[in-house]
Amino acid sequence: MSPPILSVENLVVAYGRVEAVRGVSFHADAGSLVTLVGANGAGKTSILNAIAGLVRPRSGHVRYAGKDVTRRAAHRLVSDGLVQVPEGRLILGTLTVEENLQLGGWQRRSTQAASIEEMYQRFPLLAERRALVAGALSGGEQQMLAIARALVALPTVLLMDEPSMGLAPKVVDEVFRVIAQIRASGTTVVLVEQNARRALRAADYGYVLETGQVAHEGPASELLTDPRVVEAYLGLE
């Protein structure tokens, strides 16, 4: 078996004296969809930010495509194919939809135009609104734009932080359909979600985080029925 495309070993992230991530290890095989679930403050976003080079881990290692990329600068990771869809979408509200997408392809000049066209075909709504400032889009449209912007960077591994947050149930369905498509196209996805049930249903493998550590892990289908996980994170049906 080939080594995992992304692996995280004993990652520790601290803000001042507070340790948000306390020795987390996990990995994602190429082409798989791995999800990190857990309560607020469990450290999920900190882990993604550390992988993406946005915060400097106190210790531990991040290996991507066979290389140690632990302290690699965020913009270099993007050109290596490790791309993040940030929590809260963070689209550039005063720029147009098209400009947002162009910035997504900042480091992919040769394929940028073709990728943007592809995104317009995949998300016809964005094509309709290409000249509109992104801030005028509804929440669901902004999330689609954030995802499309990341895809223009041609990710090998896509880190998605709470893509369903603040979206109407119908739009959440749409987001998860898009995630399934991305995964079907061969991109590895690391998904952080509060909507643990939906995330585990979509994922191959799951890690349950508790106060900065991995409390449970296993194939997603098993976690979905694990009484400890159901009780603490999924709630009763």
Added chain:
Amino acid sequence: MSGFLDSYASTITFMALTGVFAYSFYAVLMAGQLSLAQAGLASAAAFTSSLVVPAEPLFGVIPRLVVGIAVGMTVGAALAFLLGLPVMRLRGVFLAIATLAFGEVVRILLINQSWTGGAEGLSFPKLVGIPQAWLALAVVAYWFWRLGGSRLGRALAAIREDELAAKAMGIDVTRHRMMSFVTSGAVAGLYGVLLAHFVRFADPNAFGFSTAVEGLVTAVVGGTALFIGPLLGSVFLTALPELQRAIGVEAGWIRPFVSGLMLLLVILFLPGGLAALIPHRPGRVGHPDALPDLPPLPAAGTPIASLRAIRKDYGGVHAVHDVDLDIAASEIVGLIGPNGAGKTTLINIVSGLVPPTSGEGTVVGIPVGSGVPAHRIALAGVSRTFQQIKLFDRLSALDNVLVGAHRVSRPTLLRRLILLPSARRDERLALAQAFAQLTRVGLADRARQAAGDLPYGDQRRLEIARALAAHPTLLILDEPAAGMNHVEAHRLSVLIRGLADDGVTILLIEHNVRMVLETCTRVVVLDFGEVIAAGDPATVARDPRVVEAYLGAEDDGAESA
């Protein structure tokens, strides 16, 4: 000792004067405003004082300098007020440019007047030495020390962090910004008078752009988040060249070079200024011995809000279209609908942030769209959280909630200035009220952490605590469960129902449908700005139009695997 004082008298006096000037910048920076008018204000004050300082003590008892200071501070404050009237609507760099232009206008005006001596300048009597300068600095520093922990000081810090959120807590942002502006003018006036009567000579060119920048740099190097900052900045920047001379560094380029280098190091490595070096004393979180007496909330069933045919157009788009909405006391009304359905616009109308295009109604007795500013509606009892979290990031969790208690606490600055125990008592009451709200949402152990450092879900809860601290009649929650998992959302639901039992009326926007159904007593569904369904939660959830427009095939709550 006296030998030391004699040889360094000038430096030591300048140290105090620079400190006073830096406080005039601190006064506006603490409210998040960058003004550069202070040099012009100081100049106007200094030259005006030359007209009024008598040759002998006034009535034989009032010292000459006191007359000059009183007049100078009044002139500085009055000019700042007049300048503030037109420029107070500006922010950031625009405010800086406008105030800078004002300073230039003052300089050019004064230089063309005969009574100022024009470019030749004017002689002043020598009335200021070390004692006068340091006494003035001590008084100014004392003022800002007592301001720091007062209700007014917290309101200014809140405005610096987020104006909109401050408004939603009932703080009159315009008035408070003007107050900090006028304070700055008075302190700048004090500086102008002191300086002129120390150096005994001044011409209008001495109060130019570089003077303003020096004052700004002193304040920023010292730190703008703690009252001691300007004092530290002044001591540091004034003493640095003298220290170099004392240890034998040759004059010439090297001294300004070293000073510049030190300045650069402070700016690079101490973003909070020198004051950040002072160990932060964790303030006492006294056990809430007594909560303030708060007025009772309206009895269940009392009408709280009633809207008729409310409409809001944004350039041809009907964000909200002929909406009727009634809310009675102790109800938990859920407002759901697709993204872009107009939910946030509607609650912005209810909380007074946005006027409706047409329609009428009342919210907590205030007519909708009557131009009553948002902070007045907040003071009347409407509190809210925001979809995009708007906390005061650099303030502690507890201080955030203390700002929330603005509505139910009393002003304390004046009593704090004369150290009245009753001010202490009121502060403790506000603290108890704030701490009780933190406990209510389960964040008591996070009280000392900066709000910006909390995880997302805790920030949501902190916003709720801050809104609750105002003892609201109507609490509006805009997607409070975003970023929470099912179990946390359930806990939030229990909290919200508990609030309604305590008599708080709640308007809840939320996409977590299960939570809405479990929490609300009534649900209103918006789509394309119109109400498409309303009624008890179970019925609404089965309504085919709601399923079509909002829920979609796979409901978040319903298992389908």
